[in-house]
Amino acid sequence: MAMERRAVEARTIFIGLAGSHGYGLNRPDSDYDYRGVFIAPKRYYLGFDQIEQKDTGWHEPGILPFLDNNQDTVIYELRKIINLLAGANPNVLELLWLENYPVLTAVGQHLISHRQIFLSKKVKHTYAGYAFAQIKKMETHRKWLLNPPSKKPVPADFGIEDEEPLSKDELNAFLEYLYILIRGKIEFLEESEQLYKLLTADIDFKGMLKQYALPDEALAYTQNFTHSRKDFIRLLKKSQNYQIALREWKAYLSWQENRNPARAEMERKSGFDLKHGMHCIRLLRSGLEILQRGEIIVDRRIAGDIEDLQAIREGEYSYEQVMSMADDLVKQMDVFYEQSNLPHRPDLELINNLCMELVEMQGWE
Incomplete structure (x- = not known):
């Protein structure tokens, strides 16, 4: 049951x-x-009702006029954001270190006052991961700029001639099955506790399975592991490659159609997406600052690199220079990861107690 804007x-x-x-x-x-x-x-x-966030319905009658019809508004339910904070999600961690809070209650201040308990060495992995996502978008757009796809992929391009490729739903169903099998094999093995946590919490293993085609060397093992027919595994590999190419073709068409004209022109001149380049460097610098200082500096005017980031956005750095900056920052993060006084992981019991405190402070309706 969705909550109305006013109630949120x-x-x-x-x-x-x-x-x-x-x-x-x-x-x-x-x-x-x-x-x-x-x-x-x-x-x-x-x-029985559940809600994780309110991200639509800002045209409804509300209490806060500055949110009227603002589609770029998301208000998270406490338990959802606590989970994201404990996972060192960069987009959410920074919300506790902003300079401007148009709304801030005593309960909200209590959460912000305890923001330090969410910082851990996990930030190296999450901030670098988000930065690499920006790099991947840059590389994809750069490939489209320099060597745009010429036609929509068809099954025959991937050796699928006299049969239908597996549909997206069929592929996802099998990969979900494979994920559950792997997870089930290690769930109750004590010595595999870290591997189980890695596959179920620390990385999006399920997402990776669905995003990348199974490598050739894994096909025979996958066939034995899942007791699949050899011809199915062969078709699985071809269908994955076809679906990935089809997804990229659709993304290319959407990119062409929806690009901001000014941003597209800057991208054409520089050979890469400048905004993604800027955010890549911002994320890596922020992650490095957390490891060095144990705090987050969201406002880059305070951090002192605002002009440098603006220069990246305006095309004053080449693609190669931005990639070199990113590489240097990753190396620095490796060094300060070892030196940092932050805990390796957050204290989940402490975080859980804080969550209960906040709910009790707010009270029930």
Whole structure:
């Protein structure tokens, strides 16, 4: 059961101005990205109803006029954001270190006052991971700029001639089955506890299975492991490659159609997506700062690199220079990861106690 806007806003404990305004990188036409936290009422904790966030319905009657019709607004339910914070999600961690909170209650201040307990050495992996996601987008767009695909892929391009390729649903169903089999094999082995955690919590193993085709050397093992027919495994590999190519073709068409004209022109001149390059460097620098200082500096005017980031966005650095900067920052993160005084992982019991405190402070309806 979805919560109405007014009900969410009534139980909101803070809303911060995030995105480009939070980083100090906003332009006159930049959107206002509002991110906040609310605590759901009793029925969502003790009953059947569930809610993780409110990200639509801002045209509804509300309490906070500055959110009216703002589609770039997300207000997370407390338990959802606590989970993301414990996982060192960069986009969520920074919400506790913003400079501008249009809404901040005593309960919200209590959460922000305890923000330090969410910082751990995991930030090296999450911030670098988010930065590499920006690099992957840059590389994809660069490939499209320099060597655009000429036609829509067809099954025959992948050796699928006299049979239908496996559909996306069929592929996903098999890969889900493979994931469950692997997880089940190691779930109760004590010596595999770290591997189990790796596959179920630390990395999106299921997502990786669905994003990348199974390598040739894994096909025979997968066939034996799943007791599949050899011809099915052969078709699986071809269908994965076909579906990946089809997904990229659709992404290419969407990219062409929806690009901001000014951003597209800058991308054409520089040979890469400047905004992704800027955010890649921002993320790596932020991750490095956390390891060095044990705090997050969201506003890059305070961090002191605002002009440098703007220079990347304006095309004053080449693709090779941005990649070299990223490589240097990753090496520095490796060094400071070893030196950092942060714990290797957050104290989940402490975080759980904080979550209960916040719910009790807010009270039930």
